[in-house]
Amino acid sequence: MKKYIWHVIILLVAAVFAVFASIDFLAMHHDEPIADNPNLTEIRWLSDYSEGLAGTDLDTPIYVFDSGVPGGTFLVLGGTHPNESAGPVAAIALIENIEVTEGRVMIIPWTNRSGFSHTSPLDGMQDFFSIELDDGSTRTFRVGNRLSNPVDQWPDRTYYEGSSGRKLVGTESAEIRNINRMYFGNEKGVLTERACYGIYNLIKTENVDITMDMHEGSPEFLYLDCTMVNKHSDNSLAMSIASYMCLSMEFDDLTMRAEYSGVNSYGLSHRSLGDNTESMMTLMETYNPSMGPLHGKMDDDLIINGNEPNYYQAHLDGYVYFDVPEDGYPLVNRVARHILTIAYLAEGFSEYVPERCISFDTNLGTYEDMVEMGLGGILKSIN
Amino acid sequence: MKKIALALIVLALVCTGLFADDYTSSKGTNDSEFDPNKTVEFVQETTSKNRIVTKGTVDKSLYSQPIFITSFGQSTEGAMLETVMKRCKLNYTYSPTATADKISGVKTLVIAVGASTKGLGAAGISIDDELARAKAIMDVVKKENITVICVHIGGSARRGQISDVLTDMVLEESSYLVLKEDANFDYKFTKYASEHNLPVSLIYGTKDCIDVFKSLYN
Numbered sequence: 001m002k003k004y005i006w007h008v009i010i011l012l013v014a015a016v017f018a019v020f021a022s023i024d025f026l027a028m029h030h031d032e033p034i035a036d037n038p039n040l041t042e043i044r045w046l047s048d049y050s051e052g053l054a055g056t057d058l059d060t061p062i063y064v065f066d067s068g069v070p071g072g073t074f075l076v077l078g079g080t081h082p083n084e085s086a087g088p089v090a091a092i093a094l095i096e097n098i099e100v101t102e103g104r105v106m107i108i109p110w111t112n113r114s115g116f117s118h119t120s121p122l123d124g125m126q127d128f129f130s131i132e133l134d135d136g137s138t139r140t141f142r143v144g145n146r147l148s149n150p151v152d153q154w155p156d157r158t159y160y161e162g163s164s165g166r167k168l169v170g171t172e173s174a175e176i177r178n179i180n181r182m183y184f185g186n187e188k189g190v191l192t193e194r195a196c197y198g199i200y201n202l203i204k205t206e207n208v209d210i211t212m213d214m215h216e217g218s219p220e221f222l223y224l225d226c227t228m229v230n231k232h233s234d235n236s237l238a239m240s241i242a243s244y245m246c247l248s249m250e251f252d253d254l255t256m257r258a259e260y261s262g263v264n265s266y267g268l269s270h271r272s273l274g275d276n277t278e279s280m281m282t283l284m285e286t287y288n289p290s291m292g293p294l295h296g297k298m299d300d301d302l303i304i305n306g307n308e309p310n311y312y313q314a315h316l317d318g319y320v321y322f323d324v325p326e327d328g329y330p331l332v333n334r335v336a337r338h339i340l341t342i343a344y345l346a347e348g349f350s351e352y353v354p355e356r357c358i359s360f361d362t363n364l365g366t367y368e369d370m371v372e373m374g375l376g377g378i379l380k381s382i383n
Numbered sequence: 384m385k386k387i388a389l390a391l392i393v394l395a396l397v398c399t400g401l402f403a404d405d406y407t408s409s410k411g412t413n414d415s416e417f418d419p420n421k422t423v424e425f426v427q428e429t430t431s432k433n434r435i436v437t438k439g440t441v442d443k444s445l446y447s448q449p450i451f452i453t454s455f456g457q458s459t460e461g462a463m464l465e466t467v468m469k470r471c472k473l474n475y476t477y478s479p480t481a482t483a484d485k486i487s488g489v490k491t492l493v494i495a496v497g498a499s500t501k502g503l504g505a506a507g508i509s510i511d512d513e514l515a516r517a518k519a520i521m522d523v524v525k526k527e528n529i530t531v532i533c534v535h536i537g538g539s540a541r542r543g544q545i546s547d548v549l550t551d552m553v554l555e556e557s558s559y560l561v562l563k564e565d566a567n568f569d570y571k572f573t574k575y576a577s578e579h580n581l582p583v584s585l586i587y588g589t590k591d592c593i594d595v596f597k598s599l600y601n
Contacts, residue, residue: 231505231506236461236462236477236479239459239461239462240462240466240477242462243459243462243463243465243466244466246463246589247463247466247470247589247590250588250589250590251590257459258459258462259459259499259501260459260501260502260504260505261501261505262501262504263501263504263505348466351469
């Protein structure tokens with residue numbers, strides 16, 4: 001027996017490590033709690049629109065706010081890429097505060113729910129960040145990964161052609177787990193594709209008029225503070241509505257560009273859902289310094305306050321396109337920008353298509369109001 | 384033998400340097416007087432406090448409704464201009480890809496100039512087709528003496544070669560020029576306006592277009 005004692009000790013130590021690792025791993029499988037909003041009509045699931053998702057980590061809740069007054073439908077997608085934190089936080093802030101008075105608003109806070117269950121440790125990404133609320137309580141959010149968890153979908157194929165015709169090969173082969181490369185999806189395809197099909201089928205089934213897919217990008221990216229818009233070949237209405245939004249933002253002293261979807265952006269929501277459904281597809285990006293390769297120490301401060309001196313220096317040296325603010329670009333500003341973009345798009349849509357009016361109050365006021373309140377005031381206490 | 388090889392290598396390097404020099408200068412301009420160190424100092428006249436600067440006198444009697452808006456270059460500024468008209472509550476028709484026959488009979492034509500490869504791609508129009516459409520429209524403008532307002536609100540980002548070709552076509556027939564001032568970094572627009580006695584309104588931001596058109600149409 002004595003000769004086995006060391007074997008047993010090593011096994012026990014390994015088991016202790018395994019238990020802690022498992023707790024850490026499983027912690028990311030728990031969705032963030034969302035505070036009650038009396039205006040919420042119902043919660044549906046994406047598997048209602050794509051059967052193959054039922055019971056998987058890619059099935060995700062859809063928060064429905066139906067005014068009961070006839071009108072159009074606005075679909076808001078947060079967390080397509082879970083590491084682009086402003087999207088899911090803005091979606092959750094809307095869910096907790098919105099009051100719809102005409103038409104419907106449907107909000108998905110964790111579009112790639114599987115992506116929230118893991119992270120990118122080799123990129124120095126952390127698992128969670130926490131926000132202290134005004135009442136002293138804390139809300140914790142997952143950072144996640146832009147791709148579905150390989151535990152849910154593996155292996156990545158060396159060659160795959162999605163429904164849009166996008167060929168995933170070589171360095172892009174891992175994008176088979178990226179929701180925003182696999183639209184318009186396939187009911188019987190790989191799991192990520194089935195989630196894409198769920199969104200596609202939701203838009204078709206519910207006659208969604210307008211969709212916003214919320215994203216963030218590193219400062220090297222060209223299209224920050226920019227909304228991509230799909231143009232149906234037979235009309236220019238979508239760009240007129242987006243222009244209405246941009247002009248409204250300018251009245252709030254916020255710069256916003258609108259650009260047409262790239263003709264070759266196959267598989268991306270604004271291109272492939274726009275081409276294959278009647279919904280006006282939009283995708284907006286804000287600047288997130290924690291996403292770029294030049295970021296320094298990864299911590300809550302970087303994610304929440306968005307202040308990365310390396311990027312400010314890179315901007316001064318002319319190496320990045322984005323006009324990086326010296327004092328950072330805090331998460332609350334990015335969340336406010338997303339929420340305001342959605343509000344102005346709905347306003348513009350209702351102006352141009354009054355018979356499908358979508359009207360709501362975010363109950364969060366103006367951009368300035370939201371920045372002043374901070375995330376501690378925008379988000380509600382779970383207690 | 385080694386010395387000859389070394390001499391050839393040195394010669395090759397010198398030649399490379401010479402060709403590289405030639406290549407660099409040929410990339411810039413054909414103008415023999417071009418001096419890369421000589422830059423035009425740009426002093427912006429509009430500010431966040433003084434948002435609109437108008438030079439020259441605008442004859443408001445020239446401009447009537449309904450207004451026809453089109454785009455030269457298929458940039459997003461066409462749609463932005465349409466939104467401006469909507470906010471001004473003006474009577475307008477917006478057709479970014481309007482053909483020359485649609486322009487015939489129009490009283491006031493507002494053209495949003497600025498080329499966008501994304502916009503052209505989305506509209507399924509080649510650059511050559513867009514240039515041909517623009518030329519056909521300007522032919523009708525000349526023939527029917529249509530009043531034209533040239534609007535350039537894309538800023539410096541819409542000052543590429545194609546944008547400038549389209550702008551030049553419109554400027555020739557314009558009676559009024561409205562532009563976001565950062566597009567005037569080389570004074571192209573104000574210089575042309577001054578030489579041709581053309582009124583020009585420099586604006587600080589796109590939203591200032593609203594005040595310009597509200598003022599134009601009272």
